[in-house]
Amino acid sequence: MAGYDAETYGDKWADAYDDWVERFVRLVDPAIVSEALAELAGAGPALELAIGTGRVALPLADRGVEVHGVDISGAMVAKLREKTGGDDIPVTIGNFADVPVDGRYPLIYLVFNTLFALLTQDEQVRCFQNVAAHLQDGGVFVIEAFVPDLARYVRGQNVETTLVEDEVVGVTFSRHDAVSQRVNAFAMTFDAGNVEQRPVQLRYAWPSELDLMARLAGLRLRERWGGWDRSPFTSESGAHVSVYERTPG
Numbered sequence: 001m002a003g004y005d006a007e008t009y010g011d012k013w014a015d016a017y018d019d020w021v022e023r024f025v026r027l028v029d030p031a032i033v034s035e036a037l038a039e040l041a042g043a044g045p046a047l048e049l050a051i052g053t054g055r056v057a058l059p060l061a062d063r064g065v066e067v068h069g070v071d072i073s074g075a076m077v078a079k080l081r082e083k084t085g086g087d088d089i090p091v092t093i094g095n096f097a098d099v100p101v102d103g104r105y106p107l108i109y110l111v112f113n114t115l116f117a118l119l120t121q122d123e124q125v126r127c128f129q130n131v132a133a134h135l136q137d138g139g140v141f142v143i144e145a146f147v148p149d150l151a152r153y154v155r156g157q158n159v160e161t162t163l164v165e166d167e168v169v170g171v172t173f174s175r176h177d178a179v180s181q182r183v184n185a186f187a188m189t190f191d192a193g194n195v196e197q198r199p200v201q202l203r204y205a206w207p208s209e210l211d212l213m214a215r216l217a218g219l220r221l222r223e224r225w226g227g228w229d230r231s232p233f234t235s236e237s238g239a240h241v242s243v244y245e246r247t248p249g
Contacts, residue, residue: 014075034059049096
């Protein structure tokens with residue numbers, strides 16, 4: 001997809017993101033996510049990479065955890081600023097793979113598959129390394145991500161209906177490159193005669209691949225859950241929440 005870069009997703013999705021998540025995606029209640037993150041953050045502060053519109057950061061801040069953020073999209077951060085409490089969260093504009101902040105944190109986290117927005121393995125490895133450099137000893141890096149399901153793709157492509165209502169239909173069209181582990185997609189919404197399309201590109205990684213990235217960065221897997229409710233991670237799990245710990249030394 002020509003012209004797609006690190007800022008494209010946020011700039012194309014900012015105006016519709018919160019509504020799209022609520023209507024088209026079955027995500028865990030942010031209150032449940034923030035509860036788990038608050039336990040891991042301890043006294044804080046916590047750093048959210050790709051903070052976006054604050055879907056998770058604001059409920060976490062409401063629990064008394066000081067939250068900082070990084071995001072490359074000014075449009076997404078503008079949506080955060082419109083919300084109650086959004087002006088109170090310091091956000092650094094930049095590529096989250098750089099972790100462009102000062103200081104060290106007891107908790108750095110990435111939710112909703114966002115690590116996969118880094119479109120090469122090298123960028124994902126670099127993110128782990130920079131996170132490790134900004135974690136306190138004993139601090140944790142938490143990643144929420146899907147488990148790749150290659151059965152979704154037939155001849156390298158997939159069409160998925162995400163919503164059917166009286167006047168609204170959501171359809172996602174995607175192409176898959178198994179060599180680069182890349183998926184290029186368009187999410188399309190047909191709403192009372194209006195058609196909107198927004199791009200998504202990602203580079204997925206298997207849990208075992210993430211574990212190796214963590215080891216290369218000096219982190220170790222402390223826990224892996226099948227979801228934010230801390231259910232067991234099994235071969236049937238479609239997603240995982242992985243908690244990587246920085247050990248002293």
